[in-house]
Amino acid sequence: MRRVIFNQKGGVGKSTITCNLAAISAVEGKRTLVIDLDVQGNSTQYLLGHKVAESDKTIALFFKDCLSLSLFSGNTANSGLEAVIHKTPFPNLYVIPSHPELEPLQGRLESRFKIFKLKEALEKLHGFDNIYIDTPPILNFYSQSALIAAQKCLIPFDCDTFAREALYTLMTAVAEVKADHNQGLEVEGIIVNQYQKQANLPRQLVEELIAEGLPVLSAMISPSVKVRESHSVSQPLVHYVPHHKLSDEFRALYAEIHH
Numbered sequence: 001m002r003r004v005i006f007n008q009k010g011g012v013g014k015s016t017i018t019c020n021l022a023a024i025s026a027v028e029g030k031r032t033l034v035i036d037l038d039v040q041g042n043s044t045q046y047l048l049g050h051k052v053a054e055s056d057k058t059i060a061l062f063f064k065d066c067l068s069l070s071l072f073s074g075n076t077a078n079s080g081l082e083a084v085i086h087k088t089p090f091p092n093l094y095v096i097p098s099h100p101e102l103e104p105l106q107g108r109l110e111s112r113f114k115i116f117k118l119k120e121a122l123e124k125l126h127g128f129d130n131i132y133i134d135t136p137p138i139l140n141f142y143s144q145s146a147l148i149a150a151q152k153c154l155i156p157f158d159c160d161t162f163a164r165e166a167l168y169t170l171m172t173a174v175a176e177v178k179a180d181h182n183q184g185l186e187v188e189g190i191i192v193n194q195y196q197k198q199a200n201l202p203r204q205l206v207e208e209l210i211a212e213g214l215p216v217l218s219a220m221i222s223p224s225v226k227v228r229e230s231h232s233v234s235q236p237l238v239h240y241v242p243h244h245k246l247s248d249e250f251r252a253l254y255a256e257i258h259h
Contacts, residue, residue: 002122002131003188003257004150008173009166010137012156013193015042016227018134022047023236024254026092030129033085035059036098037142042231043134044097047088049234051097057084058099066117067108081121090239094128106141115141115181119149139173147177152188154257157209157216159194159202164209171214188257189217196223219253222246 005018018034025032036043037059041051052058065080085094109115122131133150135143147153153174157163171187178185190209196202197220210216222245230240237247 001129001152002133002150003152003154004133004135004143004146005154005156006135006143006147006170006174007156007163007166008137008139008170009158009163012137012158012163013191013221013227014038014137014156015046015134016231017154017156017191017193017221018132019043019046020236020238020250021254021257022130022132023090023093023238024251025130025132025258026090027238028254029092031092031127032094033128033131034093034095035131035133035146036095037102037146038098038134038136039100039102040136041098041100044095046231046234046236047090047093047095048086048097049089052086052099055099055101057086058097058101059084060099060101060105062096062121063102063105063109063114063117066114067105067112081125090236102142110141115145116148118145119182122149144177144181147174147185148181150182151184152186152257154188155190156193157190159192159196159205161201161205164205167209167214187215189215191217191253192220194223195220217253217256219249219256221249221253 005014022032022034034043045051055061061084062080084096088095133146135146157167174187192206224246226241226244226246230237237250241247
C-alpha cells in the first residue's frame with residue numbers, strides 16, 4: 001500500500017507521522033519504505049541520523065535520471081529507485097532520502113512533464129508491503145507526484161483555526177488531483193495531531209470537522225516533548241519510548257488505518 005502524508009501548511013507533523021507509522025509497520029514485520037520528498041529532509045534525518053551529503057544516492061538522483069533518459073541509455077526509472085534505497089538502523093525499515101538538489105530540479109521536471117515518473121517507478125518496485133511518502137508543505141511538483149503515485153492520502157491537522165481554513169483548500173486540491181490524474185486516490189483520513197482534549201478550542205474544532213462529515217480518524221496524537229527528543233536521537237517513538245502513551249497512540253493510529 002502506498003500512502004502519502006500531505007498538508008500545504010507547515011509544522012503540522014508530517015515527517016513525525018510518516019516516520020512513526022512506518023516504524024510501527026516495520027516492527028509489525030512489514031517490509032516498509034519511506035520516501036522523503038521534502039527538501040528539508042526531516043524524515044531522512046529522523047531515520048538515518050544525518051542528512052545525505054551526496055546526491056548520488058537520494059531521490060534527487062532518481063529525478064535527474066528521469067531528465068536524462070534516452071532511447072539508448074539502458075537506464076530505467078525503476079532501477080533508479082532501487083539504487084537510492086538506504087537501510088535504516090531499524091529492521092524492515094528503509095528510506096529514500098531527500099536532498100537540497102530537489103529544489104533546482106523542480107522547474108526542469110515540470111517543463112518536461114515528468115509528473116508521472118514516480119508513480120510508474122513505484123508500480124514496478126516490488127518487495128515492500130507498505131510505502132509512506134513524506135511531502136513538502138506546498139502543492140508543488142513533488143507533492144503532486146506523490147499524490148499521483150499514492151493509493152491513500154493522510155492529512156495531518158494540528159487543531160489550529162488557520163489549519164482548518166487551509167484544510168478546505170487542501171481537500172479541494174486533492175480532489176482535483178484525483179479527478180485529473182489518479183482516480184484511485186482516496187483520502188484515508190485526517191490525523192488530529194497535537195490534540196489537547198482538555199482544551200475547548202481543539203475539541204470544538206474536531207467536533208465541527210466531524211459534524212461536517214470530514215473523515216477524521218478516531219486515533220488522535222497528543223502533544224509531548226518525547227517527539228522532539230525522539231527526533232534528536234533519530235529514533236522513532238516505538239524504539240525510543242516503546243511503552244509511552246504517545247507510542248500507544250501511534251499504534252492505535254496504525255491499527256485504525258490498517259484494519
